[in-house]
Amino acid sequence: MQLATAALLGLVLVGAAVLHFFKVYQRLNDPKAPPGPKLIPYIGRIHDLPIKFMWLKFKEWADMYGCANGFYRTRMLDAEFIIITDEKVAEDLLVKRAKYNSDRPNIQSLFDSKSTNGSMEYLPLMGRNQYWARQRKLTHSYITEATNARYGGVMYHEAKRWMARLIEDPDGFQFSLEDMASKVMCQLTWDDPGLSEYCTKSAWGLLTQMSPAGPITNVLTPLWHLPLFLNPWKRAERKRHDEQQEWWMQRFLETRSKMSSGEMRPCWTRQLLEKTALRTSISGDYEASSVLGMLALVGIFTVAGPLSYWLVTMVHHPEWQEKVQREIDEQCGGRPPTLEDAPRLPVLRACIKETMRWKPNVPTGVAHETEADDVYKGYFIPKGTRLLPLDWAFLRNPVKYPDPDSFRPERWLEPGWPTFQTPLTQFPTIRGMTSFGWGQRQCLGMSLTQDELIVACGALAWCFTLKPKRDPATGETLPVPLDKSNSLLIIKPDPFQMSFEPRSEKRRAEALRLWEESDAEDQRSRREFLEAARARKGMEGEAVPVAAVIPTLSTLQDTGCALGAEKKKEEFMIEISRVSSNASSLS
Numbered sequence: 001m002q003l004a005t006a007a008l009l010g011l012v013l014v015g016a017a018v019l020h021f022f023k024v025y026q027r028l029n030d031p032k033a034p035p036g037p038k039l040i041p042y043i044g045r046i047h048d049l050p051i052k053f054m055w056l057k058f059k060e061w062a063d064m065y066g067c068a069n070g071f072y073r074t075r076m077l078d079a080e081f082i083i084i085t086d087e088k089v090a091e092d093l094l095v096k097r098a099k100y101n102s103d104r105p106n107i108q109s110l111f112d113s114k115s116t117n118g119s120m121e122y123l124p125l126m127g128r129n130q131y132w133a134r135q136r137k138l139t140h141s142y143i144t145e146a147t148n149a150r151y152g153g154v155m156y157h158e159a160k161r162w163m164a165r166l167i168e169d170p171d172g173f174q175f176s177l178e179d180m181a182s183k184v185m186c187q188l189t190w191d192d193p194g195l196s197e198y199c200t201k202s203a204w205g206l207l208t209q210m211s212p213a214g215p216i217t218n219v220l221t222p223l224w225h226l227p228l229f230l231n232p233w234k235r236a237e238r239k240r241h242d243e244q245q246e247w248w249m250q251r252f253l254e255t256r257s258k259m260s261s262g263e264m265r266p267c268w269t270r271q272l273l274e275k276t277a278l279r280t281s282i283s284g285d286y287e288a289s290s291v292l293g294m295l296a297l298v299g300i301f302t303v304a305g306p307l308s309y310w311l312v313t314m315v316h317h318p319e320w321q322e323k324v325q326r327e328i329d330e331q332c333g334g335r336p337p338t339l340e341d342a343p344r345l346p347v348l349r350a351c352i353k354e355t356m357r358w359k360p361n362v363p364t365g366v367a368h369e370t371e372a373d374d375v376y377k378g379y380f381i382p383k384g385t386r387l388l389p390l391d392w393a394f395l396r397n398p399v400k401y402p403d404p405d406s407f408r409p410e411r412w413l414e415p416g417w418p419t420f421q422t423p424l425t426q427f428p429t430i431r432g433m434t435s436f437g438w439g440q441r442q443c444l445g446m447s448l449t450q451d452e453l454i455v456a457c458g459a460l461a462w463c464f465t466l467k468p469k470r471d472p473a474t475g476e477t478l479p480v481p482l483d484k485s486n487s488l489l490i491i492k493p494d495p496f497q498m499s500f501e502p503r504s505e506k507r508r509a510e511a512l513r514l515w516e517e518s519d520a521e522d523q524r525s526r527r528e529f530l531e532a533a534r535a536r537k538g539m540e541g542e543a544v545p546v547a548a549v550i551p552t553l554s555t556l557q558d559t560g561c562a563l564g565a566e567k568k569k570e571e572f573m574i575e576i577s578r579v580s581s582n583a584s585s586l587s
């Protein structure tokens with residue numbers, strides 16, 4: 001080929017590419033599309049959306065493009081986003097049009113995150129499918145029953161343990177705080193607070209894996225498709241996933257085994273095996289162990305987040321800390337608050353709610369995905385669009401929340417503020433806050449969160465004055481930063497130091513005594529339960545009937561999980577034989 005011909009061909013190709021780029025640019029930035037930052041072909045806005053503090057950039061765009069409509073559009077690679085910045089729009093799209101706006105987007109770095117192929121593992125991430133429907137129903141009923149039963153006293157017990165740990169090891173507060181939240185969930189799920197450390201680690205693994213700020217494959221999604229030998233992300237995820245599932249299954253089988261000898265106290269897993277198994281549509285042990293394992297996990301960092309921010313807030317606002325302490329001293333007769341006291345503690349509830357507004361721990365919100373084309377306010381929203389209710393924008397709305405960047409609990413307590421509501425025995429409540437999401441996917445843990453925060457924040461205020469810490473070497477006050485956190489989907493403040501000063505020697509001694517008493521009572525009740533079970537067995541040779549949740553054939557055919565349908569099927573076959581032999585040995 002002559003040089004001139006080659007040059008001409010090159011020029012034509014470059015020209016065609018430029019033309020194509022220009023056409024795509026025009027199509028993407030169609031003036032009839034919802035407003036938003038200009039989109040670049042193939043990458044959208046991935047180049048200037050930071051992974052760290054993503055919600056701040058989303059808010060910046062909200063102020064530029066979202067004011068008129070309460071939403072704007074953007075794009076990351078091939079994923080189309082509507083960022084919702086106004087509560088009314090969230091109500092329209094996510095509640096009134098929930099029927100086709102309640103699916104979830106795929107999370108690339110998890111195998112079958114939506115359970116489209118039947119993995120049935122992560123309820124909050126599932127698409128709007130049969131597994132989601134039945135697991136949501138079951139989870140809702142278990143949490144509601146536990147709430148009505150005041151969690152069997154678990155929260156009081158764990159709050160007392162936490163106070164004692166804070167007295168003995170105040171510098172380990174970040175660990176003991178998360179451990180407290182984890183112990184509550186492990187106790188409710190498997191009646192075993194000793195599982196908390198592993199459970200927290202496991203929750204952290206999943207949280208990291210599912211967050212945009214986690215593995216790079218969540219943002220540069222094509223990398224996920226590299227062959228396994230070139231793909232460290234997929235290999236790491238397979239290991240994490242398999243370990244987590246195995247651990248969930250072990251907990252489940254252990255519970256069943258203890259039940260067979262009558263040695264299992266009440267908990268959600270026993271409840272499922274004992275009662276619900278006979279009338280639930282949960283397909284088998286694999287699904288049962290997953291729904292329970294996920295339930296234990298989801299209540300750890302969600303609750304630990306606001307609790308951590310409570311510490312930060314109280315250190316920065318000693319005037320409100322004093323008000324909370326005074327209220328508790330006046331209303332609770334010298335003891336830490338219980339849930340029965342809650343109606344008489346509006347200042348405590350206002351400070352909790354304002355902490356969650358001021359420092360939300362899911363600031364980006366959780367995306368829904370549309371299942372049908374739609375037109376809203378004259379704009380076309382195609383099927384498959386991700387609808388992101390930007391909680392940071394809702395909670396910084398200056399009309400609803402005047403002086404939005406300041407911590408102002410009085411906005412919940414005094415007439416004249418737009419958010420003031422009566423009766424104060426009931427309001428403020430965190431139930432129904434935008435932070436818990438919308439419509440059919442709204443959070444199932446609102447009451448549990450509210451109750452745990454009342455008990456734990458109340459116990460803290462009863463026992464300690466929270467203060468900044470002084471550097472022992474220089475005597476200088478150590479900073480407690482307000483704006484340093486990670487950027488995962490559920491955030492928490494970066495490590496910091498602070499001081500937990502018992503309010504008096506008497507309070508300190510009383511807190512230790514309360515824990516000793518509660519611990520002794522817990523041990524006594526566990527011992528007596530075991531002794532009674534063993535005596536019953538010795539006397540009667542009794543075997544307690546335990547329902548086996550046996551996977552059905554249709555479930556097996558359903559389980560073409562991305563991990564490999566064959567592997568999954570093999571696991572189920574092993575499980576079936578194990579379950580069948582367990583069941584027959586009991587009958």
Ligand code: HEM
Pocket residue numbers: 123124125126136139295298299300302303306361362365366367368435436437438439440441442443444445446448449
């Ligand atoms: C401050 C604490 C919490 C916050 C801010 C929070 C926030 C959220 C959000 C934003 C969603 C998604 C809602 C949507 O898609 O519209 C969600 C879903 C969910 N939450 Fe929470 N949550 C918290 C605590 C809890 C707790 C303690 C539990 C359980 C013990 C829990 C269980 C769930 C479940 C099961 C879902 C999935 C619902 C579904 O997909 O249908 N959450 N939560």
